Amino acid sequence: MRSERSLAPYLLFMPTLIYLAVFLVYPLLKALFMVITPEEGTGYTLANIYAVLSDSTFWEALKNTILLAAVIIPLQVFLALMLALFVNTKFRGYMTIVYLITIPLALSDVSAALMSYNIFSPSGYINKILLNLNLIKHPIYFFGFNATTSEFWVIVITEVWRATPLVFIILLAGLQMIGREYFEAADVFGFTKFQKFIYITLPLLKPSLQSALLLRTLFAFQIFGVVWLLAGRDIPILAGETFYQQTELQQYHIAAVYGFVIALISILISWVYLTFLKSAKEV
Amino acid sequence: MKKFAVIGLMVLLVFVVSAYAVSAPKIYFVSTQMHPAGEREFMVGTLLKSFAKESGINVEFLALTYNEMLSRVSAEEKTGKVTISVIGDLHGGLDVMASRNLLQEVKGIPLPNRTFISTLEKYSVIKGKKVYVPWMQATYVMVVNKEAYKYLPNGLTKEDVRKPTEKWTYEALLQWAKNMKEKTGTPKFGLPMAPKGLFHRFLHGYLLPSFTGYEAKEFDSPNGIKAWEYMRKLVNYIHPASSTWAAMSEPLLKGEVLLAWDHTARIKPAIVQQPDKFEVIPVPRGPAGRGYIVVAVGLAVPKKAPQKEAAYKLIDYLTRPSTQVLVLQHVGFFPTVKEATGKIPTGALRILARGVTAQSSSPDSVIAMIPNLGKYGGEFTNTYRKVFKKVVLQKASLQKEVSAAAKLLKSLFEKAGTPIQ
Numbered sequence: 001m002r003s004e005r006s007l008a009p010y011l012l013f014m015p016t017l018i019y020l021a022v023f024l025v026y027p028l029l030k031a032l033f034m035v036i037t038p039e040e041g042t043g044y045t046l047a048n049i050y051a052v053l054s055d056s057t058f059w060e061a062l063k064n065t066i067l068l069a070a071v072i073i074p075l076q077v078f079l080a081l082m083l084a085l086f087v088n089t090k091f092r093g094y095m096t097i098v099y100l101i102t103i104p105l106a107l108s109d110v111s112a113a114l115m116s117y118n119i120f121s122p123s124g125y126i127n128k129i130l131l132n133l134n135l136i137k138h139p140i141y142f143f144g145f146n147a148t149t150s151e152f153w154v155i156v157i158t159e160v161w162r163a164t165p166l167v168f169i170i171l172l173a174g175l176q177m178i179g180r181e182y183f184e185a186a187d188v189f190g191f192t193k194f195q196k197f198i199y200i201t202l203p204l205l206k207p208s209l210q211s212a213l214l215l216r217t218l219f220a221f222q223i224f225g226v227v228w229l230l231a232g233r234d235i236p237i238l239a240g241e242t243f244y245q246q247t248e249l250q251q252y253h254i255a256a257v258y259g260f261v262i263a264l265i266s267i268l269i270s271w272v273y274l275t276f277l278k279s280a281k282e283v
Numbered sequence: 284m285k286k287f288a289v290i291g292l293m294v295l296l297v298f299v300v301s302a303y304a305v306s307a308p309k310i311y312f313v314s315t316q317m318h319p320a321g322e323r324e325f326m327v328g329t330l331l332k333s334f335a336k337e338s339g340i341n342v343e344f345l346a347l348t349y350n351e352m353l354s355r356v357s358a359e360e361k362t363g364k365v366t367i368s369v370i371g372d373l374h375g376g377l378d379v380m381a382s383r384n385l386l387q388e389v390k391g392i393p394l395p396n397r398t399f400i401s402t403l404e405k406y407s408v409i410k411g412k413k414v415y416v417p418w419m420q421a422t423y424v425m426v427v428n429k430e431a432y433k434y435l436p437n438g439l440t441k442e443d444v445r446k447p448t449e450k451w452t453y454e455a456l457l458q459w460a461k462n463m464k465e466k467t468g469t470p471k472f473g474l475p476m477a478p479k480g481l482f483h484r485f486l487h488g489y490l491l492p493s494f495t496g497y498e499a500k501e502f503d504s505p506n507g508i509k510a511w512e513y514m515r516k517l518v519n520y521i522h523p524a525s526s527t528w529a530a531m532s533e534p535l536l537k538g539e540v541l542l543a544w545d546h547t548a549r550i551k552p553a554i555v556q557q558p559d560k561f562e563v564i565p566v567p568r569g570p571a572g573r574g575y576i577v578v579a580v581g582l583a584v585p586k587k588a589p590q591k592e593a594a595y596k597l598i599d600y601l602t603r604p605s606t607q608v609l610v611l612q613h614v615g616f617f618p619t620v621k622e623a624t625g626k627i628p629t630g631a632l633r634i635l636a637r638g639v640t641a642q643s644s645s646p647d648s649v650i651a652m653i654p655n656l657g658k659y660g661g662e663f664t665n666t667y668r669k670v671f672k673k674v675v676l677q678k679a680s681l682q683k684e685v686s687a688a689a690k691l692l693k694s695l696f697e698k699a700g701t702p703i704q
Contacts, residue, residue: 039658057669122524122539138468144523145476145676232477234526244478249661 028263034256052257061236062261068152068227068237069220072159076216077209079160080167085201088175098172102165109162109225116158117143117230143230151231158226163219167212174208175201210277217269221262238262309341310593313355314371316419316580317614318346325613334600340593349376356585360385365587368594371418374406374579375655381414387586388412392595394602397620400640402648403579415581416598419607419616422577423484424638425564426531426550431471431541434462447565447573447645453493453513456567460520463541473522473540479529481546483664484576486671488651489544489566490514492574498651499663499696500703503689506570511685514675535561547635548615555631563638565645572649575642579652580616611636656699663695 038045052058083101087094104112119125122139130136142150182200191199224239233240238258246255317326323346331342347355352372359365370377370386380386390413399407403417432441436458443450456472463471476482487498494510495501522540531543532553543550544566554561566575582598584591600606607618608626617639618624624640627633642648656663670688673679696703 056673123537141523143527145526146523228478230527232526248478249665250658251661 031256031259031263034253035260037253039251039253048253048257052254052261057236057241058258061238061241061258064235065221065223065238068155068159068223069217071156072163073213073216073220075156075160076164076167077213080164080171080212083164083168084171084175085197087172101168104162105165105169107162110229112158112162113226113229116154116161116226120154143234145234148231148234151234155227155230155235158230159223162226163216167216170208170212170215171205174205177208178204206277210273213277214270214273217273218266221265221269238265308339308590308593309343310368310590310597311343311345311366312369312371312597313345313347313352313367315347315349315352315373315376316371316616317344322614329613330601330606330609334597338593338596338600340596342597349373352376353380356380356385357383360586363587365585365589367585368588368590369597370583370585371580372583373655374415374577374581374652377415377581377583378409379655380583381409381412385585386414386583387588389414389416389582389584389598392416392598394599397602397604397622399602399620400643402643402650403577403619406577406579406650406652407581415583416602417579417619418582418601419580419610419614420577420619420639420643421547421616422575422639422642423481423489423544423546423566424550424575424635424642425542425544425566426535426553427562427564428535428538428541428560429562431459431463434466434471434541435459436462444564445562446641447568449568449647451565451567453490453517453567453569457513457517457520459542460517464520467541470520470522471539471541472517472520473528473531473534473543474525475528475531475543475545475549476525477527477529481549482525482671483667484546484653485544486667487664488576488653489574490569491667492571492649492651493567493569494571494574496571496574496649498654498704499689499692502692503685507689508681508685510569511670511674511681514671515678518675547617547639551615551631551635554634558631558634561634563635565638565642568645568647572647573642573645574649574651576651576653577643579619652704654696654699654704655701656695659695659699663692666691666695 035048036044036046038047087097087101107115117124120142121127122141127136127139131139141147142154144151178201182204183196186196186200222239223237224243227235227237228240228243233244238261242255242258242262245251245258312331314326317323323344327344331344335341349372352370353376356367356370359367370380372380377386394416399417400420403420407413407415407417427444435441435444436455439450439455439459442448460470460472474480474482474485490510490513491498491502491507494513495504495506501507522534524534524539528534530549531540531545532550534540535543535550535553536556547563550563554563566573568574582601584594584598588594602620604618604620604623604626607620607623610616611618611623611627611632617636618627621640621644624633624636627636654660654663666688670684673684674681693703
């Protein structure tokens, strides 16, 4: 009886452990093996890593991925925070606004990219409106090999629209957890609205902010569908190059190096967030 | 009694059927083509069924990958137990088999009432030996919206372009594309430059062979440098959204471009939808000739093949103009015999076939075959795309990039064990 009880937690744990071992640990080890073995022949080699690091496209992809994350994440967090604060005032009909804001959550990145393409393409809404108003003579090209700057900003707009609701939901949940008594106490001490935000809301929102930032940053380094559909390889990114190496060039070991770089960056980011954004009360 | 009579009849029937099956000749036809379910069904259910009905020869169609086929043909040759009578494969693969002395010469096969397109006929003779009979072909051509003829440069006529004559050159294309941009306000020449597009084929199979005579061999020669200098000029008149297009059908139909280059299968939808609006024209020529890719599929016979007469009859049937038209209609591969063009029903297919035949009959042809580089194929095509990006779009040092790429290309051919072309 006693031994049965002591086994129970492990048995309950087993499905998760098996799942993680089969779908996470094994592929990760397999990928690592591919990184350090040659495409042909036996033995171990660093040639795949060298090939990737000496390819200018890798550095371009790394730069673009970081740049996109650096622009998209602060914008998303700022917008989501503003929206969450606004909705948290719980004005009449605020739930309708919540529903409207969260609609993009139901969309895949491919759908979002296609919707965006329909807006910004040469025959899209924006060009049609501008042409009909006689404001332009020829369509404006937001996409193409000589329009990488506008492509970049269209990607930013699409990603901000698509993924801000996720941050918004996390922050709104965090805001709703903050008890009213803190604000009532602040009123007694004569805090201004700004002081309440700085000294009460922000510190108590830190765990939610941490989760939102962690999730969004990890997703940002895996960004693929929106960039691939809107810009192809005009703007190379890490996940896009992994896909290209795997499917188009069929260089599986090189693709594994790209995949591994994404995994390493993700692990590093998680560590940085969990270490440096730790809430003061966590022990 | 009645029961015994029925059983007796059934036994007799089984006996007759098996006797017929044993007596009816059966040959094996292995192919690396016609693999998708619909194409295989057409091959087995329509073509080979009709051939069996006509000749009394049953054909077992085996769809194999190139490696599977090569190892099977090699093993059969080695053991002397050859079962395969006919092989259908791309030029590159047959070239390798011929170099290993696995194929017999197919010179004297009786194939009456058909004229094979001369360039295809020429390439089917490898090292003085006729290795295969041209069976099907696919290629990449240009499509012109008839409206674009308004902007033809001085001295170049529609006929020059359609035929094609010596005046239809890359310089003329540059001028044409420039005229279109200047007169319509936007670039109207498009190439499928998206990652899934076939732009790399344009670079290695059209541009380089037209300027240097080869795909990779003269990559860093003075003419090779000129080819990239030319692209630096042409890019100003290429539609900027080209890098988002994987196939040119849609931009042609939307009127975003008036002139485009792409694979025949990828432009077909535009011509099928609006056959009156578009024409298919051959590609221009460069200083070394009119370079273009031919995806040539041939029919070959293994050296010790059994039932050779039956094999020849199958080759005769598959290269008949009427069979070739059926293949074009169902699978999209173009005929290799001139007589088939006249038999194609009017409409989109005839427009396509006219352009393809004009291109492949051009006397200044420089044919490029997609090199058989195996797993290095991806790296090969990526090298051309990379040079284009660096030299043309990012304006990097031409000489430096081209020299480095030439070395890389040479090493890829060496690693694959294929002579550089």
